[in-house]
Amino acid sequence: MVLSAAERAAVRALWTKLGSNVGVYATEALERTFLAFPTTKTYFPHLDLTPGSAQVKAHGQKVADALTRAVAHLDDLPTALWALSDLHVRQLRVDPVNFKLLGHCLLVTLARHYPGDFSPAMHASLEKFLSHVISALATSYG
Amino acid sequence: MEKQQHRLAFGTLVITSKLPDTMVHFTAEERAAVVSLWAKVNVELVGGEVLGRLLVVYPWTQRFFDNFGNLSSESAIMGNPKVKAHGKKVLTSFGNAVKHMDDLKDTFAELSELHCDKMHVDPENFKLLGNMILIVLATHFSKEFTPQVQAAWQKLTTAVANALAHRYH
Numbered sequence: 001m002v003l004s005a006a007e008r009a010a011v012r013a014l015w016t017k018l019g020s021n022v023g024v025y026a027t028e029a030l031e032r033t034f035l036a037f038p039t040t041k042t043y044f045p046h047l048d049l050t051p052g053s054a055q056v057k058a059h060g061q062k063v064a065d066a067l068t069r070a071v072a073h074l075d076d077l078p079t080a081l082w083a084l085s086d087l088h089v090r091q092l093r094v095d096p097v098n099f100k101l102l103g104h105c106l107l108v109t110l111a112r113h114y115p116g117d118f119s120p121a122m123h124a125s126l127e128k129f130l131s132h133v134i135s136a137l138a139t140s141y142g
Numbered sequence: 143m144e145k146q147q148h149r150l151a152f153g154t155l156v157i158t159s160k161l162p163d164t165m166v167h168f169t170a171e172e173r174a175a176v177v178s179l180w181a182k183v184n185v186e187l188v189g190g191e192v193l194g195r196l197l198v199v200y201p202w203t204q205r206f207f208d209n210f211g212n213l214s215s216e217s218a219i220m221g222n223p224k225v226k227a228h229g230k231k232v233l234t235s236f237g238n239a240v241k242h243m244d245d246l247k248d249t250f251a252e253l254s255e256l257h258c259d260k261m262h263v264d265p266e267n268f269k270l271l272g273n274m275i276l277i278v279l280a281t282h283f284s285k286e287f288t289p290q291v292q293a294a295w296q297k298l299t300t301a302v303a304n305a306l307a308h309r310y311h
Binding site (some may be wrong): 106111 | 292
């Protein structure tokens with residue numbers, strides 16, 4: 001399921017449109033994940049997870065920056081995300097099933113804020129992009 | 143409590159009490175979130191979109207719809223009258239779930255057997271469809287689809303997917 005040229009262009013264009021709000025949306029996606037999938041909270045006992053928490057916002061920004069880097073490296077995600085993969089596997093030891101849950105909540109967030117842009121084709125492109133990011137993150141699981 | 147009669151081997155009759163389905167518990171807030179949003183849903187429109195998106199975003203799901211005609215592109219799929227009609231059917235059935243949130247396993251028992259025995263559908267697909275419902279609701283109801291409302295709907299779609307998978311063998 002390689003991203004076609006048109007799909008890459010679509011993802012890049014949407015990311016440009018999101019501009020400096022990527023952090024806001026990633027934070028909302030995290031909040032949605034914690035509420036819809038409470039088991040994901042088990043990875044964050046050290047954070048204040050109440051909605052609006054500054055710690056969740058800070059984490060949302062980290063996630064946003066990683067996704068933005070991914071968008072800039074669509075041709076070589078495994079290399080671009082290697083360090084993050086290592087972090088999630090070796091140090092954080094996150095079960096990879098959780099990446100999909102956050103990915104889904106990110107799609108819900110973007111669908112909600114950009115319904116006019118969220119055509120089925122855009123939806124499919126984003127879904128593919130996120131599944132590539134998730135594969136790249138899971139590279140270190142060997 | 144309702145009583146049921148079960149006939150075991152050798153004609154032995156056993157009478158058991160039918161317990162309510164206690165597998166999933168919805169809070170009053172979760173019920174309200176589901177019911178109030180459902181009241182605003184145009185089942186025909188949303189049903190068609192949900193099924194269409196499933197076929198576009200996860201193309202392997204087209205395997206169940208070989209007789210639906212043209213599914214060759216996004217516009218073909220989203221405009222396909224059979225997709226729209228079937229989508230409406232599926233979402234109408236989902237409406238039944240909203241009415242029977244405490245009794246999903248029994249409500250979907252027959253459909254579960256049908257999906258297993260006649261249609262041979264991998265239950266993984268029920269989860270995918272559930273996620274499509276959420277995303278389409280998000281596009282239609284930006285204001286109402288708060289994280290709390292999403293969580294209630296996530297719980298319902300997961301419970302329906304489990305109920306539909308319950309009779310698989």
